[in-house]
Amino acid sequence: MDKQTITIYDVAREADVSMATVSRVVNGNPNVKPATRKKVLEVIERLDYRPNAVARGLASKKTTTVGVIIPDVSNMFFASLARGIDDIATMYKYNIILANSDGDNLKEVHVLNNLLAKQVDGIIFMGHHITDEIRGEFSRSKTPVVLAGSIDPDNQVGSVNIDYQAATKEAVQILVKNGHKDIAFVSGALIDPINGHARLGGYKQALEEAGIAYNEGLIFEAPYSFRDGLRLVERLRNSGATAAFISDDELAVGILDGLLDAGVKVPEEFEIITSNNSLLTDVVRPKLTTITQPLYDMGAVAMRLLTKLMNKEEVEQKTIILPFGISEKGSTK
Numbered sequence: 001m002d003k004q005t006i007t008i009y010d011v012a013r014e015a016d017v018s019m020a021t022v023s024r025v026v027n028g029n030p031n032v033k034p035a036t037r038k039k040v041l042e043v044i045e046r047l048d049y050r051p052n053a054v055a056r057g058l059a060s061k062k063t064t065t066v067g068v069i070i071p072d073v074s075n076m077f078f079a080s081l082a083r084g085i086d087d088i089a090t091m092y093k094y095n096i097i098l099a100n101s102d103g104d105n106l107k108e109v110h111v112l113n114n115l116l117a118k119q120v121d122g123i124i125f126m127g128h129h130i131t132d133e134i135r136g137e138f139s140r141s142k143t144p145v146v147l148a149g150s151i152d153p154d155n156q157v158g159s160v161n162i163d164y165q166a167a168t169k170e171a172v173q174i175l176v177k178n179g180h181k182d183i184a185f186v187s188g189a190l191i192d193p194i195n196g197h198a199r200l201g202g203y204k205q206a207l208e209e210a211g212i213a214y215n216e217g218l219i220f221e222a223p224y225s226f227r228d229g230l231r232l233v234e235r236l237r238n239s240g241a242t243a244a245f246i247s248d249d250e251l252a253v254g255i256l257d258g259l260l261d262a263g264v265k266v267p268e269e270f271e272i273i274t275s276n277n278s279l280l281t282d283v284v285r286p287k288l289t290t291i292t293q294p295l296y297d298m299g300a301v302a303m304r305l306l307t308k309l310m311n312k313e314e315v316e317q318k319t320i321i322l323p324f325g326i327s328e329k330g331s332t333k
Helices: 008-015 019-026 034-047 053-060 076-091 105-117 132-141 164-177 193-209 226-238 249-261 295-310
Strands: 065-070 095-100 122-125 145-148 158-162 183-187 219-221 243-246 271-274 289-292 319-322 325-327
Touching: 008 019, 008 034, 019 034, 065 076, 065 105, 076 095, 076 249, 076 295, 095 105, 105 122, 105 132, 122 295, 145 295, 158 164, 158 295, 164 183, 164 193, 164 243, 164 271, 164 289, 164 325, 183 193, 183 226, 183 249, 219 226, 226 249, 243 249, 249 271, 295 319
Parallel strands: 065 095, 065 122, 122 145, 145 158, 158 319, 183 219, 183 243, 243 271, 271 289
Antiparallel strands: 289 325
């Protein structure tokens, strides 16, 4: 018998029991006599029967599958979050379908609809910002959604983050304390509320409290990549900045390398604070001073919140803020 075609019917016939009994054994239902359970398990092992997860999902209206949408799976920030998600998903016996959206608004909608078509029980979304189109898809689908490392200004969707505004303020205050007045703010797109609202808000607060005038010429937007960091260095130097807060580690490493290539000493002539405390901050020289955020925990807590929403458990708080810190390394004095 071809094991690919072995069905629950074959197991029931071989074990001389009903298909309902086989189903109860497979699903761990206790209402089966021990002798019958033993007989059915022996047949399952002998025939190498593998229950069809899709068929079981159709019967229970659950697929025990969760879709995870990531802007860039190669970015260490998102990779660390995904690890936390996967470990908790495994603990709760959920499978993960990982989808890369390239941070592209149209592709995000396409990827989301692909996952919903696969009947996923829930979605963890790590897009850079929640467009009206994505929000519309979320509310139409009725599938539970949790954001990780991404904020919803309207707090309609469950989310797990740190307080990006307070973290940025604290980071910029360190640069102010070290004597800097021309501090660059380097982030991804300002349309993303994490950057344009939370982080930029913290940056402005720190300057205002120090009596330093806000200068539009020190605000830079760039994609989160090493090469874009390198490209930005000339503009940074021309701006008159002597220090920078940077919202992504890979971008920060590009800027660091570009400065060093140009003969600028870090931290003596230019100080840098970055945001994610990924492995990158420790493998470069000088090591990068960084905001520390519990990336693994953010992923794990997001997945746990999603399991509660999927099982319709009571959730006291859908907007979860985890603690952050600052690790002063070699790129600040």
